[in-house]
Structure formats: structure tokens, C-alpha cells
Amino acid sequence: MTARARPVVAIDGPAGAGKSTVTHVVAERLGYLLVDTGAIYRTVALAAERRHVSWDDGDGVAALAAALVAREAIRLERTANGGQRVLLEGDDVSTAIRSLPMGQGASKVSAIPGVRQALLELQRAAGRAGGVVLEGRDIGTVVFPDAEAKFFLTASIEVRAKRRHDELSARGQTSSLSEVLSEVAERDRRDSSRPVAPLKQAADALVVDSSGLTISEVADRIVDEVRRVERRLSEKAAGARG
Numbered sequence: 001m002t003a004r005a006r007p008v009v010a011i012d013g014p015a016g017a018g019k020s021t022v023t024h025v026v027a028e029r030l031g032y033l034l035v036d037t038g039a040i041y042r043t044v045a046l047a048a049e050r051r052h053v054s055w056d057d058g059d060g061v062a063a064l065a066a067a068l069v070a071r072e073a074i075r076l077e078r079t080a081n082g083g084q085r086v087l088l089e090g091d092d093v094s095t096a097i098r099s100l101p102m103g104q105g106a107s108k109v110s111a112i113p114g115v116r117q118a119l120l121e122l123q124r125a126a127g128r129a130g131g132v133v134l135e136g137r138d139i140g141t142v143v144f145p146d147a148e149a150k151f152f153l154t155a156s157i158e159v160r161a162k163r164r165h166d167e168l169s170a171r172g173q174t175s176s177l178s179e180v181l182s183e184v185a186e187r188d189r190r191d192s193s194r195p196v197a198p199l200k201q202a203a204d205a206l207v208v209d210s211s212g213l214t215i216s217e218v219a220d221r222i223v224d225e226v227r228r229v230e231r232r233l234s235e236k237a238a239g240a241r242g
């Protein structure tokens with residue numbers, strides 16, 4: 001593997017830990033590309049729904065995911081404000097994939113080994129060059145075990161459910177806090193107990209508990225650490241040049 005000039009930054013953690021917002025801020029501050037990998041799983045869930053393939057049909061969804069990747073039907077684009085837009089067959093699905101049902105669907109389809117396999121190369125291609133922040137569940141453990149900067153972002157389940165609830169309300173979706181709490185608990189259970197690439201912290205990840213911190217404070221910690229890694233990489237590169 002050739003050494004990267006700028007690191008791959010992996011940010012993993014459970015639903016509602018603040019990953020999306022923090023990742024956005026971090027990518028913007030660093031001037032790095034942002035890759036939200038959950039959006040890719042959500043897009044597969046949406047594609048399955050549109051084609052009437054049940055999320056419980058492992059072989060069907062895996063075949064669909066492989067076909068979508070082969071046809072380059074899932075595309076990630078950068079928006080003007082540094083965010084990410086997701087296209088499915090050329091159709092902008094960035095908003096459609098954010099619903100509560102698509103979160104459940106993504107959690108289900110992401111437990112299918114063939115789906116994870118199909119999406120692996122897509123994620124690696126998006127990050128390989130470095131200078132990128134990838135957000136997900138298994139970035140530091142499976143997708144980029146060699147990422148130079150790994151973070152595991154977490155928060156208490158109450159805090160995470162409250163944040164999810166506020167986020168959904170802001171989008172005009174009506175679910176009670178207790179509904180969201182059980183949805184988050186259900187997803188935690190499923191994401192952590194699946195046999196393939198379960199949500200778990202990489203041994204070399206820096207754990208950041210965001211329960212009592214602001215977005216900006218969390219982002220500061222991550223950015224400071226990435227800057228340290230950048231310095232180390234450039235010293236190493238200078239050393240290698242002699």
C-alpha cells in the first residue's frame with residue numbers, strides 16, 4: 001500500500017451519537033471529502049422497496065445491491081456546502097432515504113453479508129486517496145482497518161433518542177420520543193448483534209462520548225487529533241525522502 005499524504009478519517013458509532021453533524025463539521029474544517037456510508041445502505045433499502053424486494057429477502061437484496069454497484073447506479077456527489085448528495089439511477093434520493101422506515105430498512109439490509117460485500121468496494125474507492133472523512137459503523141474495523149485516524153463516537157441512549165427525535169421533528173415527521181427511543185434501541189441491538197461486521201469499536205479508535213459536549217467541542221477534539229496525524233504523516237514522508 002502506498003502511503004497517503006492525508007489520512008483516511010473513520011468515524012464510527014451508534015445511531016444518534018451525532019455522527020452526521022459532527023462528520024459534516026469536521027470535513028468542512030479539514031477541507032476533506034465527506035462520505036456518509038449509512039446513506040448507501042439506506043439507498044439500497046429504498047431501491048429494494050421500489051422494486052418490491054422484501055428487506056428480509058437476503059438473496060434478493062444482495063443480488064440487487066450487486067447489480068446496482070455493477071451498473072454504478074448509486075452515486076455519491078459533493079454538494080456546494082460540502083455535504084453529500086446520493087443519486088439512485090440518476091434520481092436524487094438524499095431526502096427520501098432519511099425517513100424512519102428507511103432507517104429500519106437500512107438496518108435490516110445492512111445485516112445481509114452479500115449486501116455488505118457488494119458495498120465494500122464502493123466505500124473503499126470513495127476513500128482510498130485519503131483526505132476523506134468516512135462515517136459509518138465498520139469503517140475503522142472492516143472498510144479501512146488501516147485508516148490513519150479512527151474515532152468511535154457515542155452518547156447515552158437517552159441523549160441519542162432525543163437528538164433523533166428533534167431531527168425528525170425538524171423535518172416535519174411526527175413520532176413520539178418513546179417511539180424513537182425504542183427504534184434506536186432496536187437498531188442498536190440489531191447493528192451490534194449481527195454476525196457480519198457488527199457495530200464495534202476498533203481497538204485503535206479514540207472514543208469520544210458526546211453526551212455532555214456540544215457539536216463544536218466534539219469536532220474540535222477530532223480535528224485536533226487529525227491535525228496531529230497529518231503532521232505525523234508529513235514528517236514520515238519527509239523522513240522517507242531523506
Ligand code: DC
Pocket residue numbers: 015037038039041042103106107108110111135136137138139187191
Ligand atoms: O447512520 P445511518 O442511520 O444512516 O445508518 C443506517 C443503517 O445502516 C444503520 O442501521 C446501520 C447501517 N450501517 C452499517 O451497517 N454500516 C455502515 N458503515 C453504515 C450504516
